[in-house]
Amino acid sequence: MKTETSLFSRLLLRVALVLFFGAAGIVTAAWFYAAAAADEAFDRLLQGAAFQIAENMSVEEGELAINMPSSAFELLGLATRDRIFYRVVGTKGETLTGYEDLQSPVDLAESRRAPVFVSTRYGNSDVRMTIGARAVSDPMLSGWVYIILAQTTEARTALTSELTTRATVLVAVMACATLFAAALALRLSLRPVVDLSRVLHDREPQDLTPLAVEVPRELSPFVGSINYFMRRLDERMRLLQRFIGDSAHQIRTPLTALLAQLSLIDDKGLSDDGRHHLARVRARVEELSHLTNQLLGHAMVIHRFDSEKLVPIDMRDIARRAFKRAVPLSLDPDIVVAFEAPDEPVTVLGDALSLREAMVNVIDNALRHGAVARLEVRVRVEAARALFEVEDDGPGIPRARWPEVTRRFASSRSERDVSGLGFAIASEVATLLGGALRFREAIGGHGFTTIIELPLHQETKA
């Protein structure tokens, strides 16, 4: 499974993107709110201070007496690091006290109804400015007096960034937790897909039975399609098998007749050349007959597994019968054959006929292509497995070719010798019985060995 295109990473990436942009949005909003809250809080101080300055003014002898209250500056001093600028503008627009160059960016008259707040610059600093107005009504002096009060924004900025930082930390923690939870949830939801793919992956190539996995509703059409397709494939395969079986059966009869006819030919009347040709024709016909028998055997095996139930059988008996059938009486007397089996029964679950067919094929193959002077057939038990071994002193099969010899007609292409269906049948039977066909290279005193390995049947009455 390639991770870069996996459903999991694609989904997680999208979730992460949504989370990231969501978090960025929230942090931006938090910054705006924090800035607004900081302005709100410190504007109150500014307004309070301006109000105090306005309240402390009085008209004395036709002149405005300004009594700058320390408390107003102490109030502003609550923002400990901020500098303070102010100007009091008299009724004629003249500067009464304060910083003469402190200018308001808005019309002073705007502050008559309510105090005005504005962010601007003074000197080299960003400042927040308030403009307060006070009406003076005295017989000798009347009009509007304005208080322009500005404060640098260090405390506001500090408060804003502190609030924003906290919000950011919270959002980041939340986003991480959400992403983690999403990853877990995705893993969990995608597990059926992973399971299904594993089941498909682990399947034997010959297994065309329907998939038996629990899947969520969303996946069942998919599994249904696979099963439908497999069923059709299975039906086609059966039809094909039956056709091959029938064909083999039909061919066998004329072949037998042909062999009989061949044996009737009197070769004494033939020339040497003719005798030679006759011998080759006979060899070819026998080969054909063998192949036809194998095809029949194969068709039979497949048929039996479709219809017969598996029963506990003793592997020793089957092996002995197979040995008797496979080793012909006319065997080259130079070849030493041996059969070896344990005293206790070796019980496996299987179909006697199919298993015998498989064993016959393995022994037959060893006799045809392997054994030079020695053939040993053994039944033994090892680690809860029943082993049927056929060892010969022949050249064996190179390791590289092991996988392909169990395929049907595999060896016919690369070698003149036809091994035909022997290993294919054996392998098929072993697999269907829950075991496998294996090979062992010749080492030390042992020759090349072909093994049918089956699970031992546990004697449980269930």
Next chain:
Amino acid sequence: MIRTSLRLAILFLLLVLPRGAGAVEGDRQVFQAAVEKARLVIHGATDIEAMRPLLEDFQALRPDVTLDYVDYLTNDLFREATEACAAGKSVADLLLSSSVDQLVRLANDGCAVAHRTTERVPDWANWREEVYGFTFEPAVMVYDERRVPPEDVPRSHNDLAELLRQKSETYRGRVGTYDIRVSGIGYLLAFNDSRVAPTSYGRLLESLGRAETVTRCCNNEVLNELRGGTIAIAYNVLGSYAYAAHLRDPHLRIVLPRDYTLILSRGALIPATSREKALAGAFLDYLLSERGQKKARDASFYFSANGPLPRGVDGPASLVDTGIGRPIRIGPALLAAQDQAQHRRFTGEWSAVMRGKNPDITPR
């Protein structure tokens, strides 16, 4: 070249002009390093004699630094610093002034650079890390024990007001204080008096006015009048000057008022135009350090925040713990004192009351 000729000009003025008439109150002293690697120009509104032990001690730590100290009147120092800041000119590397309100105003106007110190500084003696208070100086009353009988010794602001009221004939013209129109520190103390205790300030000012109080520009001038016998009681003198006078003449006794005692912390500020900011910071660190503080207590300013009162001073055992000591917080509230309209009004009212029949105070 230009700087040298400027210095020469200042020196010339110092020599030629009578004391107090020119822009410069005290004098200039150069503490030459044996091998000069750096030069720190300090303009201070603090007597050179008070500063000398500190300057010499610092030079012992940094022998390669030449210290150039010029003594000013607070208002002149402020004017010069304001002009230098506006023009972007470098005049001094470090400013020391007892008129901390002026330093706060300079910092507020952006004429200072921040200096982060690792020394411990009380909260009220630090604003924006630009203005630091490095001394602890109570505003005290000084009297001459030969002229003031024990029963007359005032121990609070009210006592003084009452004394001047009841024995007005005895003490007429025998009390002295700052002229707040000339002295920034005098104005700051009077302004804080009026804020801390408005009623007793009003009474006291009234009494001072009626008693034809002698007003002088500076601490030492007031103390000189006391020593010379012209006056018997001096009001609102900084403890450091008073104690120095007491050491010279033990008959001059010091009283810390028991109702409240204003505490001033002399301020230090590094101007934005300082050429030797790091060095100025190092000197500032020295002033705030344990060694500098100890030196200041022993040799220059005598009082300290946590130490006992100097010997022979009449006052509460601990100014801070009893709450009698009222530190003048270095902060934006001092801007109120610095307001032009406020200053005009306050000094106007002060001189109106003080004038009375007093020949010293002439209307301006």
